[in-house]
Amino acid sequence: MIAGRFQIRKFWNSSTEARGGRLEAAKTEFRPLASHLRSLMKYNIFFIFLFFALPARGFVETDVTRVVEASEEVVILKTNQKISQYNIPAEVFKKALPYPIRELDMEGDLDKGQRLIAQVKRDKPRLIFAIGDKATFLAKKEFSETPVIFSMVLNWNKLKISENKNITGISLDVPPESQFTQLKLVAPRVSRVGVIYSPEASQELIERAKEISSGLGLGLVSYQVHSEKEVKKAWDKIKDQIDALWMVADPIVITTNSFEFLQKQTLRQKIPFMGYSESFVKAGALLSVSPDYETIGSQAASIAAQILEDKQKPWDIQVAEPIGTVITLNKNTAKKLGLLLDDRILSLIDRTFE
Known part of the structure; x- marks a missing residue:
């Protein structure tokens, strides 16, 4: 029995020693590999940090940049x-x-x-x-x-x-004084200027023009309308009282039809017709003083x-009036009206149409 126990203990001891030896051998064998794995883990953790940290930082900078650019x-x-x-x-x-x-x-x-x-x-x-x-x-x-x-x-x-x-x-x-001054330069005999307007769109401008015209030696004959259909009636009322017609930028009064009517009537009666843009001068009006864009x-x-x-x-900051202006003249219309324009006057004109 004792011998049996001894044999078992001997087997256990020998087995333990064998296992211990194998374990030590395994440790010795895998120690370099474990060290290598630990190194890799360090690098992996570093790269994982870079992977998550850098894109996040990039997004923040991109968003901030976009916001700054938008605010500027x-x-x-x-x-x-x-x-x-x-x-x-x-x-x-x-x-x-x-x-x-x-x-x-x-x-x-x-x-x-x-x-x-x-x-x-x-x-x-x-x-x-x-x-x-x-x-x-x-x-x-x-x-x-x-x-x-x-x-x-x-x-x-x-x-x-x-x-x-x-x-x-x-x-x-363009301020009325600038327009009237140029009109007097081209047509010096003008003394009474007619204007057809709607109070809804142009009342303030007309009141200002009345004050200015008297200082320039001009009389202003104004006639109110409330639709384009009243333009012909207005013309009949003022045509014998005026020697020039002034067009204002009034959307109720000025349409393609009303402009064509007034252009023909003024030319027939040899009355200078002053538009507010060069497109009207090109279409037959005598003169315009328009802003320089x-x-x-x-x-x-x-x-x-x-x-x-x-x-x-x-x-x-008050709404500003245009500082620069462009003076446009239709030479053909001036000729039909019998206006004599010398070189001095023509030198003051910015653009001309024949």
Whole structure:
């Protein structure tokens, strides 16, 4: 029995020694491999850190960069860039400002304009430069805090710009004194100027013109209408009292039909007809004094600098009159009216049509 126990203990001891030897051998054999694995784990942990940390950092920087760029951005919103006149102030404005500028074209479509403005609102630009009636209308409607500068809007009061404290801009209406002065230069015998207007659109302008005309030795004969249909009646009332007709940018009065009627009637009675843009002169009116579009772009950039750099509020900046003007003359019409234009007068004219 004792011998049996001894044999068992001997077997156990020998087995234990054998296992211990094999374990030590295994440790010795796998120690380099374990060390290598530990090294790999260190590197893996490092690379895992890089994998998760660096992209996360990259996203943060990208988002911050995008937000900063958006907050620095100035947006030009055009009513329709196919109208070449709208592109002139936009180009001057872009060159004058040291900010990222994005141009958006409504293509004359208010629905597209709404979609563009929804995108603009998300980006939160620093300032909007609206060019044209529709762009100005939407900017006024959709933005109550972002500064807005409008331009290229005839009779801008019709949009009730003064209701918004965040909007200012440049009028497209040349002051009456500038127009009357040029009219007297080309047609010095003029003494009584007629004008057909609607009080809804032009009352303030007509009141100002009455004050100015007397100082220039002119009488102003005005006649109110409330629709285009009344233009013929108005002409019959004033035609024998005037020796020149002044066209104002009144959308109720001036349409294609009413212009053609007045152009024919004034030419028939040899009465100088003064339009408010060169397109009317090209179509047969005698003369126009219209804004210089490049100067409007410069004025808009100057106002933008006052807002962005000098931190002035838009409501503290009055709507500006256009500084530069372009005088356009139709030589053929002048000849039909019997006007004699010497070289001195012609040298003062910027553009002519035959």
